[in-house]
Amino acid sequence: MPAIRYQLLNVFAETTFGGNPLAVIEDGSGLSDADMQAVARQFNLSETTFLLPSTVAAARVRIFTPTYEMPFAGHPTLGSAQVVSDLLRAGERFSIEMKGGVIPVRRRDGRWTLSANAARHRLMEATSAELAAMLGLPANAIVGPAYWMDCGTEQPMIELASVEHVHACRPVASLMAQWSRNTAGQPKTYVFARTAEGFESRYFWMTGENSISEDPGTGSACANLGAWWLLTQGDRPLHAIVRQATAINRPSVLTLDVEQGKVEVGGRVIVLGKGELSW
Incomplete structure (x- = not known):
């Protein structure tokens, strides 16, 4: 299998080693569901995300804990937004497609923000x-x-x-x-x-x-x-x-x-x- 690039980030962090750690796989296109779950278990963080192409947003994101997939989670959304913005040159305002819905995100004054769906x-x-x-x-x-x-x-x-x-x-x-x-x-x-x-x-x-x-x-x-x-x-x-x-x-x-x-x-x-x- 070709090398798979990833980034490690801290989200909601005011200091380098504060916040919630996140691993973002830059391109999960060649991975099966079982592969994604195994990678998330390897990192053993709260969540690991996998970036995929989307027809309705800047990127599609799948979120895995070490044991199961999640439809939506906040810190994976914002951490993935940082990588999507840098990697795909998506700018400072775009949407991310998740199983839980399409989530608008934007960066302002050094902070990433998501708009939540109705509850x-x-x-x-x-x-x-x-x-x-x-x-x-x-x-x-x-x-x-x-x-x-x-x-x-x-x-x-x-x-x-x-x-x-x-x-x-x-x-x-x-x-x-x-x-x-x-x-x-x-x-x-x-x-x-x-x-x-x-x-x-x-x-x-x-x-x-x-x-x-x-x-x-x-x-x-x-x-x-x-x-x-x-x-x-x-x-x-x-x-x-x-x-x-x-x-x-x-x-x-x-x-x-x-x-x-x-x-x-x-x-x-x-x-x-x-x-x-x-x-």
Whole structure:
């Protein structure tokens, strides 16, 4: 097989080694689904993306975690946008085709921004006490009803009473499997608390029967947070900084703008290195 070029990037990064790592395969045209999954497992990052030709956008992008394909995710969208812009000379405003839809992206003031699709929502079935137990928190840590939101990837939005509660989360795998399994069968949990500048957040997902991982920066969850804001706050505009993964010393900084029914998520992208795969 010919050598396959890739780039390593950090997305939502304010420093060289901050943000959420991403591998982008510059041309995935010659790879099968099994090849893509194997490459993603080799990199073992939250996600690896594969650029492909598109008839409706600047590029088509497929997103793989080490174990499954995703229809949409935020940090792969913005990291891929950086590579598409540089590699295909696509400019600073274009669209990317994904399984979850066609996503408009643009670069302004050094930040890439995506425009989220309209969201579906439903109430979580778990009670506040059950959600608190799932997160290893006291019952009074949960604020208001929790919702499933879906701008392309369905995730639970759980508001907590304070930043301290966000940092204190210790999810219980058996309870996550019971209460936070989305319609695709994937247990995921996004928690957040309000701050003076916006929100502090964390995102957890299960990587095995009893194994929980934490994501450094989750753009799809931030988009769903914007959709949650629209659902719960109506037409009230929002211009927020969303900080994530402070608790695990891998800080990500996301911008979240909600206005006139539209949700935009942004962040800085740093290209860390380039290389080739061959087998």
